[in-house]
Amino acid sequence: MAAEAEQGFRPLDEASLVAYIKATPALASRLGGALDSITIREVGDGNLNFVYIVLSDAGAIVVKQALPYVRLVGDSWPMTRERAYFEASALREHGRLCPDHVPEVFHFDRAMSLIGMRYIEPPHIILRKGLVAGVVYPLLADHMSDYMARTLFFTSMIYNTTTDHKKGVAQYCANVEMCRLTEQVVFSDPYRVAKFNRWTSPYLDKDAEAIREDDALKLEVAELKSMFIERAQALIHGDLHTSSIMVAPNSTQVIDSEFAFYGPMGFDIGAFLGNLILAYFAQDGHADQANDRKAYKRWILKTVEESWKLFYKKFVELWNKHKDGNGEAYLPDIFNNSDLLSLAQKKYMTKLFHDSLGFGAAKMIRRIVGIAHVEDFESIKDANKRALCERAALNCAKTILKGRRQFENIEQVVVYIQSFDQD
Amino acid sequence: MAAEAEQGFRPLDEASLVAYIKATPALASRLGGALDSITIREVGDGNLNFVYIVLSDAGAIVVKQALPYVRLVGDSWPMTRERAYFEASALREHGRLCPDHVPEVFHFDRAMSLIGMRYIEPPHIILRKGLVAGVVYPLLADHMSDYMARTLFFTSMIYNTTTDHKKGVAQYCANVEMCRLTEQVVFSDPYRVAKFNRWTSPYLDKDAEAIREDDALKLEVAELKSMFIERAQALIHGDLHTSSIMVAPNSTQVIDSEFAFYGPMGFDIGAFLGNLILAYFAQDGHADQANDRKAYKRWILKTVEESWKLFYKKFVELWNKHKDGNGEAYLPDIFNNSDLLSLAQKKYMTKLFHDSLGFGAAKMIRRIVGIAHVEDFESIKDANKRALCERAALNCAKTILKGRRQFENIEQVVVYIQSFDQD
């Protein structure tokens, strides 16, 4: 951290935030100038940062501040505040590419590690909470496929020149602390004895051990980890699980891109699909007399299926639309007939499909035997019941990860997921 | 180009270089201070830069200067002088890792785009010239496998932390102009109608056309091109053909790393092996009464085989030696038994083998139907004879590129190469 940035930094609280807003026209103006009516509520439920909802009689904003440590753990686990810079940069870039599904950034203060952005108002809630409650979002697949297709396509070499691409890659290389955190918690810790690993014990003790002793699995995970580190395919969100998505019946908004960098597209797609599949396996734990959740499980799988299919369709549509543009990966005078272009697209999408399955499965595994668990399972109070759900998800994920290249389409994956159902 | 750099720049000639050396202690001292005895000879036989051999009674140095255009073409083809910065950086980094096979950099002047380095004295000659002349270099495979194993291993994620790796990646992202040139001349132009493409016409007209219409080939080349752009596996030389290597009976020196960046290892290995294979196919054109070149062809193939095998052995040895180090790709508490580590190594090296074959074949193709040809073939005066040699090389390269994943080991490749022999 540069000394100058350190100098301008102070952690805010509700009181000092008011003063900050009053001194910052870009924020004050969003509150309609009605600054005496301001109320502030800290709602950060994430693990890392502080998030304030700021309401006035004439407007509303959200202010997010990164502190130089992990909120959940405290200052014994330091973490660069520069993550706020990358979050703001990626929100802006992805917002430019997909304004319908990304909140607008009104203000960014690098010294203060502070982002002012659009308030995603009620009835929006965090998608994961909706999935736990059993709420159907008919537009989710459509919206998320939009978001993923646009953000990934337009930051890839299919669309960009090498010059622009390498500029972006270099910029986000500096978000290395966040990348390393992912490497550790997703690709490393679940496969070794690690201090913060936990699981539903004693039920899953043997399962967690089996993960650490599964050589075939470790080989595949090492390949995914190398791809995560080495392959600058697109500007990815980097943390696209179901708690980074806020939903209302007609709206889907993606927040919290502090892990953004140029990485493999499949890491984003897999995060989203993998977390949906976790939600699927949690449903049996939420079923009760009033609602057996069977229809809801079908909707989740339908959403998995539709998300991939629509993503595929939209990504290829963008590709076709921009095939004569400046992108340097597939030049029009080389891919000069539609059969050939279509073959290239099939090949590209098949590889991306398998990458997504691999990364998605890895994200599932780490949520069951690693440090950070998900509310989908955590909210199942009966530990035995929870463990059964988790084991089914774990076995599904392990085998998908190892056998991902055998799947020819998403329908096969959906059938396969169902084969792990407890009944 | 920053204005400040532009300001300090002037192109040197023999006379002004003397003054420059006198004013530069780091260079003057290497000439033993005997500056009045200086003789200077410009020997740049490459396509891009000016290279001066500076001799005095008491020492010798080489001075290389980049001008803001391509030497071969003139100022109608501008090219960033910053390439000299990346050349100096990579020479220093690779020199640190493999001092036996990289000339020492004595001086670098970024504003002048000027490198002062060790003079690689006679009897060293450019390897390609030795291959045309039919000279055997018994230590070539040993030396080049040393160079490749050390430079690639120690700049990879197997050895380094993510933090160090991303720092390097970001730095070399700025060498984008050179990367784009490679993309164009290696991965694009040979597969489309392009102004500077040439081949031995009319003999190879149909062959060149067939390349442009080979959809299966174009699909594979697109995959290699994406890997070249996206995959930051190690700090590669980026231009490791047989004219970037100087040889004497007991010494092998790698020069001219102005294309260096973090890219796929297979691109370096392939460049070296692919150019040896070009030399192989040229031999029939050099055969005469006195020397049928048959023994020499066997030596070339033996060198191809030994180079890969020794590279494999040395790379894995470095991996085993440093397996408990700071490298973050394969952590010791995950790869915690020797069977597993050995499986991981086999998988890694098999992938690298296929990458190397793919890139090597692409480098062969571009030397026959693209802009820049090689003396191996160009020195065959009889066009018909030359075309026959080139066609054999081209057919060999095309099929290796498309079928590279079928090869299980280098011996099979060597047998396959021989099957394209004209007799």
Ligand SMILES: Nc1ncnc2c1ncn2[C@@H]1O[C@H](COP(=O)(O)OP(=O)(O)O)[C@@H](O)[C@H]1O
């Ligand atoms: N723009 C926003 N509008 C409304 N609520 C938000 C907004 N951004 C964040 N939140 C709320 O704050 C919580 C934490 O935000 P998040 O960006 O995920 O922080 P963290 O990085 O700490 O995980 C979210 O779960 C959500 O409830």
Ligand SMILES: Nc1ncnc2c1ncn2[C@@H]1O[C@H](COP(=O)(O)OP(=O)(O)O)[C@@H](O)[C@H]1O
């Ligand atoms: N350190 C050196 N010692 C001796 N000769 C050198 C040295 N560096 C370059 N040369 C000579 O200069 C020629 C051009 O150098 P090179 O670095 O390949 O330039 P370019 O980038 O223009 O291809 C080489 O082929 C070689 O003959």
Ligand SMILES: [Mg+2]
């Ligand atoms: Mg969050």
Ligand SMILES: [Mg+2]
């Ligand atoms: Mg976050």
Ligand SMILES: [Mg+2]
């Ligand atoms: Mg050269």
Ligand SMILES: [Mg+2]
């Ligand atoms: Mg040696």
Ligand SMILES: [Mg+2]
């Ligand atoms: Mg050069």
